[in-house]
Amino acid sequence: MLIKNGNVVIFENDDVKVKKLDIRVNGSIIEKIDEKLDEIKGEKVIDATDKVVMPGLINTHAHIAMSIFRGTFEGCDLYTWLSEKIWPIEDKLTEEEVYNATMVSILEMISTGTTCVNDHYFFSKQIRKALEESKMRAVITRVLMDNDGEEASDKRINEFVELYESRNKANNLITYTVAPHGLYTCSGKVLSKSRELALKYNLPIHVHFLESINEIQSIKELHNNTGANVLKKYFNGLHLILAHGVKISDDDIEVLKSLDCGIAHCPISNLRLGCKIADTTKYLEESINVALGTDGQGSGNNLDMFEAMKIAGLIQGGIHENEKRITAKDVIKMGTINGARLLGLDDKIGSIEVGKEADIIIVDISKKLDNIKITPNVDIISNIVYNMDGRSVDTTIVSGEILMENRNVKVIDTKKVLKK
Ligand SMILES: [Zn+2]
Known part of the structure; x- marks a missing residue:
């Protein structure tokens, strides 16, 4: 899977940065992170333009x-x-x-x-x-x-x-x-x-x-x-x-x-x-x-x-x-x-790093009325903490598996659960 063009939240020497990066996930693991990764034929591609890509x-x-x-x-x-x-x-x-x-x-x-x-x-x-x-x-x-x-x-x-x-x-x-x-x-x-x-x-x-x-x-x-x-x-x-x-x-x-x-x-x-x-x-x-x-x-x-x-x-x-x-x-x-x-799991999860498991969420920051609370978006980190809520999340990935994409939960029958 390739997640491309995202604004990726990265932890660097105690600091938190947001960088334009592409991420390749192989199975459950983050395999490569770079400014530009070419698509491999047949792989799943998620275009994260105007989105934040951050650790789950x-x-x-x-x-x-x-x-x-x-x-x-x-x-x-x-x-x-x-x-x-x-x-x-x-x-x-x-x-x-x-x-x-x-x-x-x-x-x-x-x-x-x-x-x-x-x-x-x-x-x-x-x-x-x-x-x-x-x-x-x-x-x-x-x-x-x-x-x-x-x-x-x-x-x-x-x-x-x-x-x-x-x-x-x-x-x-x-x-x-x-x-x-x-x-x-x-x-x-x-x-x-x-x-x-x-x-x-x-x-x-x-x-x-x-x-x-x-x-x-x-x-x-x-x-x-x-x-x-x-x-x-x-x-x-x-x-x-x-x-x-x-x-x-x-x-x-x-x-x-x-x-x-x-x-x-x-x-x-x-x-x-x-x-x-x-x-x-x-x-x-x-x-x-x-x-x-x-x-x-x-x-x-x-x-x-x-x-x-x-x-x-x-x-x-x-x-x-x-x-x-x-x-x-x-x-x-x-x-x-x-x-x-x-939780004693920091060798596996908690950040977007090569070798860690792909527990990643993708959050929509495009210019639209639903995002008026984060407009103008001059400080993405501040907006994530103080101006977003869970409904801003559009894709949720655990261990390389997409559990929700574009707000459609793929692993649970939502209607059935809500009815029960
Ligand atoms: Zn309690």
Whole structure:
């Protein structure tokens, strides 16, 4: 496949540039990038004139089956929302509902430019089935916790083991994490078991971490320690994907710097549940990796990573008055290459580079009324972060396979999914 005449977003020595380039994809891999590549007879050609060609967006924290809760339970704090609203209903969800809700989310991701998602849920075989059918890239798990007793906890551990052991080894698009729900919902027993599983299968840990103020006290009551020290006690030496990280203190930062970890920042979910604002400017200054997530639609509203980028950039101005803070270039890296690093996949995805897999999105920037928000387009990077949304994406490619072209989703029967 040849993608020609595009304005290609490239990462060069910490900088982000947009260059007119052609890209050749051979199978799943980006084989060549040059100013001009001649067409090879018979190859698929995508003309990206008046389009931006950029790495697919990477959603590093979501619960994709939660599309079923979109627009519900307005105005709750995190603890009320989870314990009184979400958990009682989740107990009643069926496998079929999780499959259908996942399909809605996959449509949402493909059509808004997300090419990889890090999921955190249950009935995960149904989630995997939907992802495999749609040829999406994803990191999945079966969430572990024991705040409702040992029997339920053991069942979850068995389901995780069964999920992992039954993986399709030929499918390189789906990888796994071990996912204790949070340090306030998991005793030392489950955290130790999580460590054991992560070491046994060589997997990262994906855990909710310091999302809200109440969590600091809950962790102290359960573990008699700070969240960062609990991470160090149970997960030292493992790769950690920490969802949220809103309430990280300066002391916590020092501990986190000694661990192999990064933050999946979910600004929209944090604002909707009144959790305040993670200081991502400071985390990046302290060399802690920060990537972006949407969280589930129950709290994050939708899976449009362009919205996540915009809000992530803007809200730093809400906590840094007249100070240096993250830029649009930082934000676009948070949505792509930082996400790949956080998921441990940066040797494969996250940037448009020779040798990486072709996870690429193509965004229309032609002069037309629908693009009035980006006119005049003097700074493409700024416009991507602050003035575009997922509907601007016209083509989505995962591992060299075109999942959507000219806004037609090719891998899913859209009408059928919407009807279900
Ligand atoms: Zn979450």
